Amino acid sequence: MKLRRKRVRPIALDDVTIIDDARLRKAITAASLGNAMEWFDFGVYGFVAYALGKVFFPGANPGVQMIAALATFSVPFLIRPLGGLFFGRLGDKYGRQKILSVTIIIMSLSTFCIGLIPSYASIGIWAPVLLLLAKMAQGFSVGGEYTGASIFVAEYSPDRKRGFMGSWLDFGSIAGFVLGAGLVVLISTIIGEESFLSWGWRLPFFVALPLGIIGLYLRHALEETPAFQQHVEKLEQGDRDGLREGPKVSFREIATRHWRSLLACVGLVIATNVTYYMLLTYMPSYLSHNLHYPEDHGVLIIIAIMIGMLFVQPVIGLLSDRFGRRPFVIIGSIALLVLAIPAFMLINSNVLGLIFAGLLMLAIVLNCFTGVMASSLPAMFPTHIRYSALASSFNISVLIAGLTPTVAAWLVEASDDLYMPAYYLMVIAAIGLITGITMKETANKPLKGATPAASDIHEAREILQEHHDNIEQKIEDITEEIAKLEERRKNLIQQHPHINE
Template structure:
């Protein structure tokens, strides 16, 4: 009889914990989805909302907006973290979900630059900041909430489900974009179809809010509140007290900064590298990333669970170390497998087509060259030249406006496609090693009364600022190696030095100053 009662109690506890994890994870996944559709559609957004006169400036402006989304995250961490430590975890991360869903939905409705001029980029910029702010408050809340429900000795395992959400959110974003694009066709998608993934968010967020409304407050926080032990000023307590500030710094420099750059290199930079340095065709490059993410995602749980048994530190440190060592060799292989100069062309299969059109006052010449290679690789180059029909107007135009627009698309054969998936998958495994145990690590080093505030800031500076700036800084580093404007870069892998150096420093600091011991959560 007593045994039966114990079994029922255990089953109820497991069901309740599963419910907590599911409700927290679904909301966080949707927040990541919302955040990443913007980044994934950066190119289209730049065309829609930023002046087209200078495409590079437009793209950079979008990247800056993208970075702004990341840079604002620490402020969201402070604002919502404080709120979470004052009024509770449940209501705080419910608010962040509403803000994220609302701003994502609104981005899908903003008229383009052609319709409302400079108001368009200004509104999009403001909404992007709101997204960053909301995300800054979400993750710490979800991780803290799940950790405070988790049984001792299982915290790494339970919180690792929250850790899968960032990757699954990116996977969902890529999946939805690919499906909508394939269904509507490229032209319609580029025209207005890109809005659908943003608008879709409102339904996903609605479901998540409904689920979260039914959840109860974290037991540790509820107990503290009942006993009147909550912090009166979590910000001051977190960052003005030396003992806690020490932990914030070691968490940032010894763990989250390295984790951030490894995360963004293995997922975002890999996609950008496939598309821009290797010129892999849009659908194929997204498929490579999506499949690698899907296969790699369970490893978050594997490493989270393993960290309960052998400690958090060495799994994270090993992840950083292997990333530092392996990035250059991995990207060298990725680049060479797509490098057409290393392939043998089947000359008789080369085709060239040219089309001349008059569109209003402009002439448009479209030249399409297709090539095939002995290993099965296919290449398509589309060059579009647009100039005024009137020769006088043409002669008066600045040279850079007459520059043709070139689009290169490489489609890999099946064996190389799988090889690319394997190479990205290795990077995703590094991501799972550094990211799987980090939520449990962060919640355990800070006390309950200021946990939400204290863990959110180093996480979002590491992940958002150090990691979020990987595309911007790495792209820029590659530009340094370009001998002349328009010439190919001398070292297309030069951008990797940013994540390599940050992860290497983080590895040394983490190894020297972080303990491998796992802690129980206090209620003081």
């Protein structure tokens, strides 16, 4: 039976997607707001952990209270892989926009409900149980949130600006964290610590509901991403029926065919999020509980550090479009490996300026990771499995990273060594370095399974010419390889007595 070879049509100027600036800005705003709300909760939770420990675990000593409150933060990460599998499959089936609208509803409602939970003194053991259930609902929705938002922005962005545009997603994360932490400081300053422990800690969680409503409005008004629309349009009617049934590729097949991408994703997510949670979730508790630094001073330092990160974040994204994503992962990993112990020496000095310098070192390292993560991850997988593969691998990795605050607190308590978090970060730096060295460079390239995307017609012409030049170079390389193989073939034939040309 003779197989028919499918004729591939040359890519023309009409095949290059021109991204509308207004739609792009709306997409980034909508995606970033949802991510900001996710980290708003993390910011609030990290900065009120001491209060939650007293409200929901009143019978334990202060150290155990802190660990218990941070454990309630970490346990929902066990649910995130399930949410990733669930929403990832739906995202590849129904599209990115619809799923992001659902996740922001669940996320805002579950955060709002935390503020409604009575204290342990009122309902006993049901108080921490309800807190855990609310955090698990958060974890389930967040399982599809960040990956969906990063895919949404990546599929809307021009190829040459994907790093810069993607960096605004984690800009939203940091901004949400600053908003959450700042709100905690503002409320506690106005009403006093006693009132804050009594009822004031609830107020920041109530803010999540109006933020969620705004985010839902923005996401609902958006169209589906160009890359996903192209994917659907390319399918024949029979394949469209298959699309409605969901992705036909199993996770096992993804792991077999795309194992390099999966490992790169896991490594980058672990390096980024362990550093993230160590600096922004664990450090407030470390400063107040372990170093006995005044809580309000420690909070203000962290907020100042995070505001500085907001300015660095888009700069890293912009530079990654010029120099690539890999250099920043490698530089950040080496810096974390070398500077982790010096940073904690400064943090433990009990001198305000030195504490700030130590935290700033870790913050700049973190910017190297967050500045490129949102643009790197979606480029690792093709369109038809992008949401499923990325959500699964991302949330398995975050499951490990999410244990950081609890593990760090336990290590310090168990060993009585204030440098345990630094050693922890050095191990993570080694993982990041291996990832940066082995991952493929994706800057300025089309997403897998999608046509090139440009900001305007002039850029589209340049991209098309670069594409044709790349094809010509590949043809020359293949021609050279064929010549080498032909020469080798002749040499082998000459060595065999019964084979003639």
